[in-house]
Amino acid sequence: MSLLDVTDLRVAFGPTTVLSGVSLHLDPGETLAVLGESGSGKTVTAQAVMGILDPPAVVVGGCVRYRGQDLLTLPERERRRIRGREIAMVFQDALSALNPVFTVGYQIGETLRIRDGLSRREALHRAVELMDQVRIPAARQRVHEYPHQFSGGMRQRVSIAMALALDPAVLIADEPTTALDVTVQAQILDLLGELRRERTMALMLITHDLGVVAQVADRIAVMYAGRVVEQADVHQLFRAPAHPYTAALLRGAAISGTPPSLRDLPSGCAFHPRCRYAAAVCRTVAPSTVDLGGRSAACHFAREVLVDPAAR
Amino acid sequence: MVRFVVRRLLQMVIVFFGTTLVVYAMMFGAQGDPIQALAGEKPVSAAQRAYLTEHFHLDHGFWYRYADYVGGLLRGDLGDTLTLRPISSVLAGAWPYTLKLAGLAMVVVVVVGVGAGVLAGVRRGGLFDAATLALTLVVIGVPVVVLGFLGQYLLGIRLRLFPVANEGDLYSLILPALLLGMLSLATTVRLTRTTVVENLRADYAKTARAKGLSRTRVVGVHVLRNSLIPVVTFLGVELGSLMAGAVVIENIFNIPGVGFTLARAVRTEDGPTVVTIVSLLVIVFLVVNLAVDLLYAVLDPRIRYA
Amino acid sequence: MRSGAWRALRRRPVFWVPVAILVVVLAMAVAPRLFAGADPADCTLDRSMAPPSGAAWFGYDFQGCDVFARTVYGTRSSLLVGVLATALAGLIAAGVGMASGYLGGWLDSVLSRLTDIVLGIPLLLAAIVLLHRATANGSGHGIWPVVGTLGILGWTTAARVVRSSVLAARQQDYVQAARMLGAGHGRILVRHIAPNAVAPAVVVLTITLGTFIASEATLSFLGIGLRAPSISWGGDIFAAQARLRQAWWPLIWPSTFLAVTVLAFIMLGDAIRDAFDPRSR
Numbered sequence: 001m002s003l004l005d006v007t008d009l010r011v012a013f014g015p016t017t018v019l020s021g022v023s024l025h026l027d028p029g030e031t032l033a034v035l036g037e038s039g040s041g042k043t044v045t046a047q048a049v050m051g052i053l054d055p056p057a058v059v060v061g062g063c064v065r066y067r068g069q070d071l072l073t074l075p076e077r078e079r080r081r082i083r084g085r086e087i088a089m090v091f092q093d094a095l096s097a098l099n100p101v102f103t104v105g106y107q108i109g110e111t112l113r114i115r116d117g118l119s120r121r122e123a124l125h126r127a128v129e130l131m132d133q134v135r136i137p138a139a140r141q142r143v144h145e146y147p148h149q150f151s152g153g154m155r156q157r158v159s160i161a162m163a164l165a166l167d168p169a170v171l172i173a174d175e176p177t178t179a180l181d182v183t184v185q186a187q188i189l190d191l192l193g194e195l196r197r198e199r200t201m202a203l204m205l206i207t208h209d210l211g212v213v214a215q216v217a218d219r220i221a222v223m224y225a226g227r228v229v230e231q232a233d234v235h236q237l238f239r240a241p242a243h244p245y246t247a248a249l250l251r252g253a254a255i256s257g258t259p260p261s262l263r264d265l266p267s268g269c270a271f272h273p274r275c276r277y278a279a280a281v282c283r284t285v286a287p288s289t290v291d292l293g294g295r296s297a298a299c300h301f302a303r304e305v306l307v308d309p310a311a312r
Numbered sequence: 313m314v315r316f317v318v319r320r321l322l323q324m325v326i327v328f329f330g331t332t333l334v335v336y337a338m339m340f341g342a343q344g345d346p347i348q349a350l351a352g353e354k355p356v357s358a359a360q361r362a363y364l365t366e367h368f369h370l371d372h373g374f375w376y377r378y379a380d381y382v383g384g385l386l387r388g389d390l391g392d393t394l395t396l397r398p399i400s401s402v403l404a405g406a407w408p409y410t411l412k413l414a415g416l417a418m419v420v421v422v423v424v425g426v427g428a429g430v431l432a433g434v435r436r437g438g439l440f441d442a443a444t445l446a447l448t449l450v451v452i453g454v455p456v457v458v459l460g461f462l463g464q465y466l467l468g469i470r471l472r473l474f475p476v477a478n479e480g481d482l483y484s485l486i487l488p489a490l491l492l493g494m495l496s497l498a499t500t501v502r503l504t505r506t507t508v509v510e511n512l513r514a515d516y517a518k519t520a521r522a523k524g525l526s527r528t529r530v531v532g533v534h535v536l537r538n539s540l541i542p543v544v545t546f547l548g549v550e551l552g553s554l555m556a557g558a559v560v561i562e563n564i565f566n567i568p569g570v571g572f573t574l575a576r577a578v579r580t581e582d583g584p585t586v587v588t589i590v591s592l593l594v595i596v597f598l599v600v601n602l603a604v605d606l607l608y609a610v611l612d613p614r615i616r617y618a
Numbered sequence: 619m620r621s622g623a624w625r626a627l628r629r630r631p632v633f634w635v636p637v638a639i640l641v642v643v644l645a646m647a648v649a650p651r652l653f654a655g656a657d658p659a660d661c662t663l664d665r666s667m668a669p670p671s672g673a674a675w676f677g678y679d680f681q682g683c684d685v686f687a688r689t690v691y692g693t694r695s696s697l698l699v700g701v702l703a704t705a706l707a708g709l710i711a712a713g714v715g716m717a718s719g720y721l722g723g724w725l726d727s728v729l730s731r732l733t734d735i736v737l738g739i740p741l742l743l744a745a746i747v748l749l750h751r752a753t754a755n756g757s758g759h760g761i762w763p764v765v766g767t768l769g770i771l772g773w774t775t776a777a778r779v780v781r782s783s784v785l786a787a788r789q790q791d792y793v794q795a796a797r798m799l800g801a802g803h804g805r806i807l808v809r810h811i812a813p814n815a816v817a818p819a820v821v822v823l824t825i826t827l828g829t830f831i832a833s834e835a836t837l838s839f840l841g842i843g844l845r846a847p848s849i850s851w852g853g854d855i856f857a858a859q860a861r862l863r864q865a866w867w868p869l870i871w872p873s874t875f876l877a878v879t880v881l882a883f884i885m886l887g888d889a890i891r892d893a894f895d896p897r898s899r
């Protein structure tokens with residue numbers, strides 16, 4: 001059984017459906033990369049799993065199982081117990097994700113004080129330890145500083161330390177390196193990889209950077225227009241993609257046509273206007289997810305694409 | 313922090329001279345007979361005229377007199393009324409009333425205003441929110457003169473909940489303070505609501521929820537602390553309308569405070585007292601706003617460590 | 619006005635309610651005779667404080683004047699003071715704001731500091747000083763000193779709004795283009811920049827108008843605004859409050875009219891702002 005199992009998750013913003021059936025799973029200790037272009041619904045998926053979507057966004061269907069228990073049907077109090085302790089999250093922009101008026105030490109130690117009943121001193125002590133673990137130099141002094149006094153990379157480390165405070169089993173990192181420059185990006189990714197190994201924690205790494213994926217991921221889920229279109233082991237996927245979108249991504253060629261507007265999705269398969277393999281059926285019938293043995297893809301021609309040498 | 317304080321102090325010095333100059337010039341600048349400006353429409357005898365000319369240095373130029381007046385203010389010498397009593401002794405008995413009145417009003421504004429604003433912001437679009445928006449619009453629209461009498465009539469004369477005139481104790485100040493606070497209260501509610509709504513949408517509020525904190529804690533600690541920053545600034549500025557409101561309220565309820573003294577000086581056409589009291593109030597306003605700016609720095613570390 | 623904003627306004631009661639109120643108020647100011655049968659100057663002491671009755675629905679005040687007639691006739695001076703003072707404030711604000719925003723440089727610094735200083739002095743306090751001065755120099759107690767005082771002191775918020783709109787408009791490409799094409803300053807200001815400042819300035823000035831009417835009442839209440847023979851709501855409120863324990867009706871009607879008028883202007887300003895900036899809700 002997977003640790004986290006998302007099945008057919010649907011989210012709508014008022015009349016607009018932004019997630020039209022997202023399915024993915026995360027096994028203990030593995031790194032799953034969620035890959036997709038901007039607007040494909042990666043952040044919405046992550047926040048729906050956390051249960052922190054803001055209105056008008058509502059989950060309109062599907063389920064999110066954590067260790068077999070459906071989180072979506074849990075009362076808010078129970079759900080809150082899962083947040084931070086079982087599943088924690090790191091946000092894209094650490095500057096706005098940290099509260100500007102509290103010291104980083106306060107923010108890292110807050111959950112420990114509130115939820116584990118640590119004293120102020122103990123929490124501060126733990127915060128210094130956590131900052132050491134995410135390799136923030138001079139943690140003992142810097143614990144009293146405010147977020148704006150840190151550099152971008154250090155700030156993201158603070159966010160990570162904060163997410164690790166309660167020792168979660170799953171860490172969702174939503175594009176944790178997008179706001180950073182290249183050298184710092186690599187450091188943060190290395191750090192996340194190390195932390196995952198040390199703590200045998202599962203990592204769901206959201207990104208739109210293929211390089212990142214190749215570097216750290218065990219498995220990949222590719223999203224397009226609010227759906228997971230392909231899910232596979234990283235080696236399998238790089239060797240032979242099963243979805244034309246993934247294939248196009250891997251080729252690195254610019255994909256013709258424009259990304260779809262969620263307000264006005266193409267009929268049938270949302271990718272068909274940009275797809276080399278598109279046939280009549282693609283225009284009318286939305287493909288269901290095809291199991292390809294340890295991997296899956298949502299394409300009418302998944303098996304053909306899989307063996308097509310031109311797709312690699 | 314030190315640089316910030318120094319810069320603000322320098323700014324305040326400029327504004328201090330600017331405002332006192334403007335107030336003083338409004339009274340004595342440009343054309344017109346300064347003696348008549350001082351004494352209003354009352355006839356002035358030749359002897360009085362000579363005395364006033366001497367006392368207020370009217371035979372000197374405008375700048376000399378302004379310098380003399382500001383110098384006096386800075387030394388704490390407030391000068392004399394038209395009837396030549398020291399203004400400081402006139403005001404000595406008045407300050408405590410106004411301080412108590414304004415203090416009570418501020419407490420009402422902060423406690424009720426911030427409380428209702430947070431609640432309306434959290435329940436945005438709900439019944440409480442709609443009711444507060446409508447109610448505050450009405451309160452903002454109703455002039456303090458009307459509000460004062462309405463309150464006095466309904467709560468004081470009709471329902472007899474409160475004494476209608478000053479009896480010297482704190483209790484008789486509650487109704488006037490409530491009415492005085494009402495105006496700023498409405499604006500405070502609206503401002504608090506807006507900033508709370510904004511901050512609830514901020515990323516850090518999401519982070520706080522993702523940490524598994526309760527909604528009460530997210531709103532009460534994370535959001536509130538950030539929302540207070542603009543509200544505090546506003547309250548500093550709002551002290552100005554609170555002082556102007558005090559002039560009206562003190563007259564309605566016969567509270568012998570500074571505003572009452574000012575209105576009496578206006579009626580008896582006592583120019584020096586009018587100018588001095590207004591200058592003093594403006595200076596208090598400036599000092600409070602300086603204090604608010606410093607408080608702002610305490611609340612917002614991004615300014616403190618700029 | 620942008621047509622989108624106008625369409626948004628047209629559908630909202632918060633716009634039409636104050637408009638309806640203000641139309642009635644305006645009619646009262648223009649033709650008070652149509653609304654009040656009695657003559658406000660027809661006062662006899664033998665019906666002093668007579669309560670509301672069939673003959674006089676709103677009763678009589680201490681002087682024995684018809685309260686309703688006085689209230690209706692008081693509309694004119696209140697509205698006139700409000701409108702004229704707002705016009706004056708609007709003119710000053712337009713001048714200062716445009717000069718400050720368009721010309722910039724040291725002029726902008728000086729004007730901005732001046733605006734800060736005037737804005738920093740509470741309106742009512744400054745008005746007391748200025749009006750005291752004006753009346754003492756023999757300008758009398760008509761509407762002009764009040765109009766002048768409020769206008770001279772109340773332009774600051776509008777000036778700031780104009781300045782920032784002008785600053786924003788000046789950066790626009792089409793303005794830069796017009797300048798390249800050699801259009802003169804006057805033409806650029808009038809054709810391209812001023813229109814951008816109109817909507818936000820109208821919002822601020824509508825609300826200012828409401829506060830001016832309230833300020834006039836307060837000043838008259840304090841005895842330095844309008845005085846007899848001008849009829850003013852504030853003056854009547856002052857006269858009535860001294861005898862509030864004996865009779866409430868001379869107080870209630872001018873208060874109600876004052877409150878409703880001020881409220882209508884503020885609601886109108888609010889509605890217009892919301893129409894132009896839906897996010898502000």
Ligand SMILES: Nc1ncnc2c1ncn2[C@@H]1O[C@H](COP(=O)(O)OP(=O)(O)OP(=O)(O)O)[C@@H](O)[C@H]1O
Pocket residue numbers: 013018036037038039040041042043044045175208262
């Ligand atoms: N508050 C909102 N209201 C309406 N639509 C929204 C809102 N937030 C997100 N969306 C829509 O939901 C869709 C998915 O957005 P999401 O933020 O999940 O994309 P993403 O894959 O994370 O993109 P990015 O790589 O830019 O972060 C987008 O089309 C976006 O327009």
Ligand SMILES: [Mg+2]
Pocket residue numbers: 042043044174175
């Ligand atoms: Mg995203």
